Amino acid sequence: MLSSILAVITLNKDRVAGGAPIFFCSDQQEQQQIAFLLEKILDGMVHEVTADTLVIVRH
Amino acid sequence: MTRLFKELLASEFLVPLLLGFTFGIMCRIHLLRTDYRQYPTYPHGKIIQVALGVIAAALGSVAIPALLKENYTAVTFLTVAAQQFRDVRNMERTTLTEIDKQELVPRGGPYIEGIALVFEGRNYLVIFCSLVTTLAAVFFHWWGGIIAGIITLLIAKFLMSGKTLSLIVDIEPAEVRVEGKDLYVGDIYIMNVGLEEAQKVIQQHGMGMILSPKDPNAKVTISQPGQRQAILHDVSTQLGVYMDTGEPSLTPLAKRDMATGRLGVFLLPQVKDMEKARAVIGAVPILESVYRKPTKAKQD
Numbered sequence: 598m599l600s601s602i603l604a605v606i607t608l609n610k611d612r613v614a615g616g617a618p619i620f621f622c623s624d625q626q627e628q629q630q631i632a633f634l635l636e637k638i639l640d641g642m643v644h645e646v647t648a649d650t651l652v653i654v655r656h
Numbered sequence: 657m658t659r660l661f662k663e664l665l666a667s668e669f670l671v672p673l674l675l676g677f678t679f680g681i682m683c684r685i686h687l688l689r690t691d692y693r694q695y696p697t698y699p700h701g702k703i704i705q706v707a708l709g710v711i712a713a714a715l716g717s718v719a720i721p722a723l724l725k726e727n728y729t730a731v732t733f734l735t736v737a738a739q740q741f742r743d744v745r746n747m748e749r750t751t752l753t754e755i756d757k758q759e760l761v762p763r764g765g766p767y768i769e770g771i772a773l774v775f776e777g778r779n780y781l782v783i784f785c786s787l788v789t790t791l792a793a794v795f796f797h798w799w800g801g802i803i804a805g806i807i808t809l810l811i812a813k814f815l816m817s818g819k820t821l822s823l824i825v826d827i828e829p830a831e832v833r834v835e836g837k838d839l840y841v842g843d844i845y846i847m848n849v850g851l852e853e854a855q856k857v858i859q860q861h862g863m864g865m866i867l868s869p870k871d872p873n874a875k876v877t878i879s880q881p882g883q884r885q886a887i888l889h890d891v892s893t894q895l896g897v898y899m900d901t902g903e904p905s906l907t908p909l910a911k912r913d914m915a916t917g918r919l920g921v922f923l924l925p926q927v928k929d930m931e932k933a934r935a936v937i938g939a940v941p942i943l944e945s946v947y948r949k950p951t952k953a954k955q956d
Contacts, residue, residue, distance in 0.1 A: 629852050636851060642904040643850035645837035651850045656904070 600656050603641045606632050608649040617652075669721040671798050676720075676790030679805035680713025681706075683785040683812050687778050695752075695771065705775070708744060712737065712779045716786025720794060734783075741779040748772040760899060761892040761908060766882025770943045774816070781812045819947075821887070822938030824874035825867040825919075829930045832862035832922065842866050844913045844920030854905035861898045863928055865937060867919040873949050875917035880946040884910035887921060890940045895933060896926025 606620045606628050607613045620635075622628040632643045632651045641655040688696070688705055696702050715737045722730035749772040756762045763771075785808040793801025821827075830842035834855050839846045841864035849855050867887075869875040877883060888908045899906040910921045925933065 632851055633853055636905065637902045640902050640904060642907075643854070644848045645850035 600654050602652050602654055603639045604635050604653040606635070606651045606653070612647070613650060669724075669794070672790045672793035672801060673717050673721060675793045675798060675801040675805065676717025676786040677713050679789040679801075679809065680716050680782045680786035681710055682805075683809055684709025684713070684778065684782045686809055687781065687812060687816055708741070708779060709782050712741070712782040713786045716783035717790045719787055720790045724794065737783060741776050744779060745772045745776040748775045759889070760897055760901070761889050762885065763889045764882050764885030766880070766943050766945055767886040767889065769945055770886075770941065773944060774818075778816065781815065785809065785812055818944070819942045820938060821867075821878075821940045821942060824870055824942065825878060826870060827934050827937050828866050828868065829934065830864040830866040830920070832858065832864040834859050834862075839922065841911075841920035841922050844911055844918065846909055846911050846920060846922045849905055851905050854903075857898070857906060858924070861924050861928065863923045863925055863930070863933060865921040865923065865933060867921060867937070869917050869919075872951055876948040876950055877942060877946055878919050879912055879917065880943075883943050883946045884919065884921075886943060887937055887940050888923070891921075891923055891925065891933060891936050894936045895923075895929070898924040898926055 602617045604618045604620060605613050605615075606622060608622055608625065608628055610621055613619050620631050622631060628649075628651060632653070635641075635653050636643050639653055639655065641653040644652050644654055646652055684706060688702065688709075696705050715733055719731055719734060722728075722733075749768060752763065752768040752771060753765075756764075756768065785805065788808045789801050789805040792804030796804075830844075833840040834849070837848050837850055837855075839849050839855075839858060839862075844866065849858065867878055869878055888910060892908060897908065899908075906924055908921075908923050910919055912919055921937070923933065
């Protein structure tokens with residue numbers, strides 16, 4: 598099965614663009630909250646790509 | 657009616673047939689265990705298996721008397737039996753695959769194949785048991801049949817007890833380390849966990865084991881993803897699992913240290929007991945279809 602990125606949650610607008618839905622956050626707490634919510638809704642796992650960017654991936 | 661009975665009792669093969677039939681059924685029941693895996697399920701799954709066992713016993717015990725009566729076509733029955741029991745494997749495979757889709761920690765394909773294979777194999781053992789018992793009863797009187805029956809029961813038991821992981825690996829507890837986003841068991845990297853909530857849960861409930869292969873054969877066997885999934889499934893059924901649907905961050909996982917062939921097993925049990933976990937992993941069956949012996953290669 599192919600894994601796919603379902604959403605991107607970032608603090609840094611300049612570093613992300615592209616196909617998956619992108620969520621911009623102002624601080625890390627907000628980022629974690631959105632990631633937590635999206636994980637439960639999408640049933641995809643949260644991975645940290647860089648310190649300011651999280652992705653939700655369904656494996 | 658009485659005449660029919662008299663004729664039946666006068667048949668020289670009555671005792672051998674009954675003995676073969678009885679020992680065949682005993683063999684099936686003897687091999688039918690419902691343990692922690694709860695499979696076959698009680699009672700309906702068991703009824704199916706016992707019923708098939710009865711058919712197998714009947715087929716097995718009829719073969720020798722049929723041959724002796726020079727009824728050679730009757731032996732073609734056995735080919736029908738083979739066909740019939742191949743379907744047992746299909747049936748078990750289909751059922752287990754369906755169940756597996758809704759399992760928190762799935763068994764995985766190779767484990768299911770292993771279970772299905774065993775179900776088919778046991779029916780052949782029943783045929784073998786009946787056949788040998790009837791043969792012995794025909795040639796050595798009824799007590800010969802009983803002795804042969806008991807011996808085949810023991811042989812069947814021996815043939816059906818598979819090997820377990822404790823024979824090929826050393827199991828050592830290891831610390832679960834969460835370093836920011838990175839999750840390790842001992843020195844083996846497991847996965848990237850981005851969610852702080854999940855990191856906390858893992859720190860609290862996670863448990864790690866390192867499986868070191870005892871020889872090169874074991875190294876290949878435990879590297880097989882199906883075998884690893886079987887380990888995770890068995891531990892989850894026996895020690896519970898701290899996860900739910902919609903919590904993909906909390907997934908037990910086994911990763912390999914490619915340099916040494918060791919296996920890092922990350923577990924999330926309800927019961928956090930190192931000794932129990934060790935015993936459970938040691939008792940995980942080595943999957944027949946996974947077991948390899950590269951050291952037996954001719955190139956050596």
